[in-house]
Amino acid sequence: MKIAIFGAGVAGLSAAIELVERGHSVEIYEKRKVLGGKVSVWKDSEGDSIESGLHIVFGGYSQLQEYLKRVGAEDNYLWKEHSLIYAEPDGAQSFFRKANLPSPWAEVVGGMQADFLTMWDKISLIKGLWPALAGNEEYFRSQDHMTYSEWHRLHGASEHSLQKLWRAIALAMNFIEPNVISARPMITIFKYFGTDYAATKFGFFRKNPGESMIEPMRQYIQSRGGRIFVDARLSRFELEGDETIKSAVLRDGHTIEADAYISALPVHNLKKVLPDEWLRHDYFRNLHQFTGSPVINCQLWFDRKITDTDNLMFSEGTIFATFADVSLTCPDDFQAGMGTANGGSVMSLVLAPAHQLMDMPNHVITDMVMKDIHNRFPKSRDAKLLKSTIVKIPQSVYKAVPDVDRYRPDQLGPVRNLFLAGDYTDQHYLASMEGAALSGRQAAEKLMAKFGG
Ligand SMILES: Cc1cc2nc3c(=O)[nH]c(=O)nc-3n(C[C@H](O)[C@H](O)[C@H](O)COP(=O)(O)OP(=O)(O)OC[C@H]3O[C@@H](n4cnc5c(N)ncnc54)[C@H](O)[C@@H]3O)c2cc1C
Structure with missing residues (x-):
């Protein structure tokens, strides 16, 4: 056929x-x-990999991981330490580290130790979000009529945890705010996060999603007679x-x-x-x-390391929602001698929500990003910015409203x-x-x- x-x-x-x-x-x-759509990566004239967006493989991605195995790319991504890391002002960091226990104890103990949540946040989260933890697909579906903020408040969970924890998750998942996103995907994630230890660990591609995933897929399809135009x-x-x-x-x-x-x-x-x-x-x-949700990916090349965190990071109150130093997370790309990289940090940052940024000139956006980078990574204040790129996607994933x-x-x-x-x-x-x-x-x-x- x-x-x-x-x-x-x-x-x-x-x-x-x-x-x-x-x-x-x-x-x-x-x-x-270029192949890959929203996962596509291309080389610019200086030989640097430009990503459509920073991409993370989750532990729960069983279908994607199976394809990566089938095309011979199962070793092309690396798991990172199992934690949520928040970059705070002046170089501080706060953590939600899963304890080395079976779920849900890994999350309960990890949550109790999370330093960015107050005791009231923790108690109200366990009490308030219990229906999500205990819920099934039918329950999640029934909650699709309200936003996550409405659901969160209805269940008495704290306002601080909404802004600190769940806002970051909403922006990372769908590039929209908790008062816009539906409750359904958020409580589904909460269930995964709270009941399946492995599902929420983060994996990064060794090079980038283009070379580590899309290219092996292309080769596999063509080696079996598929034709690509x-x-x-x-x-x-x-x-x-x-x-x-x-x-x-x-x-x-x-x-x-x-x-x-x-x-x-x-x-x-x-x-x-x-x-x-x-x-x-x-x-x-x-x-x-x-x-579609508008979103922007910004990449910054520095002349020195501005962080030593080899993982995904989140932050609150910055123009970027999720980000990583890909010179650390992706050890086979963005290294000294590859394009502009000279051993310094290469930050890949997802800017969301981005609707107000889409029509702004790139240099204005980069200035806004740099202001927040200086705030979160003090070492960047003495560093030289070697190069910056901006990729705007006006309609990315559909808004899960x-x-x-x-x-x-x-x-x-x-x-x-x-x-x-x-x-x-x-x-x-x-x-x-x-x-x-x-x-x-x-x-x-x-x-x-x-x-x-
Ligand atoms: C900034 C950003 C960060 C993200 N981070 C993550 C992440 O960490 N983890 C995760 O799991 N997901 C992430 N995503 C989401 C993920 O990239 C997408 O959900 C997924 O790649 C969508 O794949 P798709 O094949 O459905 O669509 P697409 O990737 O959009 O592919 C559709 C293809 O169709 C092509 N096309 C369009 N019109 C035509 C036409 N008329 N004729 C021929 N071809 C056409 C497009 O060029 C494109 O190549 C992220 C997305 C973005 C934008």
Whole structure:
């Protein structure tokens, strides 16, 4: 069977892995010159790796880790110490370290020792968040109508823990504030955090997500006969009747005919290529419920180390939400002699919420970042900034606001030979690399179940 996949992010590549393994003829069409979508990394003219965004593999990402194993990349990421680290003003740090005990004792003991939470925070958290810890999927679903802030206050958990702990988690997960994000993903994470010791540990790619994950996926797909075309933007579908695709047409006019088609486009791009006829289906109309979170990734190259923390960091009250010194976390990239790096820190910082920053000039954003860097990393005050880059993504992952989750489409829709993959489609993870990998697998499985093979 010939299958055309549009979009070479984690979702499209995961679907392709499944399909080439079953001997199908797979063609992937990607609009950009680089593969990976939101995980893409490219080299600039100075040989530096520029990331679309700092990416972390979580211990609970079993599907993604399985793909990494299948493509021979299981050694391409490294687990870090199991803790949440907050960068505080003037170089101080505070920690939530999981105790070396089975869950939930690892979290209870770790939480009681967390120095950035007051005793009242701890008591109110254990008492207030108990329904999340004890809850199941049905309960989480039932809480999707309210924001996390509303849920947190309703359950009597402290205001300080909301600002200090949960705001950082909301910004890291979905790049939006706790008073915007739905309660559902947050309490789901709380359950994971509180009951599964391994699920929340952080892994970093040895080099970067492009070279350590996307490139091995590409090689694996091509070694099994899959063909990948870049600079190949899908512009529309030609129909045969209303509910069957006859062909797909690229922007350059090239026509592709296949037995089945998988859209692994982000939802905002998919909306642009849908035939008007399909909007009579709720399935496609509901895609208009989704809007993307704006986010910015900033990278800074310094002439010396400004931190020795080899892990993900969070902070409160800064323009950046999550960040890492990738010269430490990613030992096979960002090292002395590679591009601009000279042995100093290379900070990769996710700026969120970013809606107010999107139209600002890059140098203004960099100045704001540097002000906060000086505040959190005193060694940076004497350091020289060698280079900075800014990557703006106006519509990244979909905003997980209340009452949107139920509109996530199944991978199998009303069009006979079209399947949807992508982190926004229905699978049990929020938009993430794991969600994208699961969606790709589900799209491929549903396609094969329908057409055989
Ligand atoms: C700054 C940032 C940090 C993140 N950090 C993490 C993290 O730490 N951990 C984590 O798990 N997740 C993280 N994520 C989320 C994660 O990157 C995404 O959820 C995931 O990569 C989405 O994969 P996808 O394949 O569904 O979509 P995408 O990656 O968006 O891939 C879609 C592809 O379709 C292509 N395309 C679009 N239109 C067309 C067209 N018309 N024709 C052909 N191709 C087209 C795009 O160019 C793209 O390559 C982060 C995201 C960002 C932005």
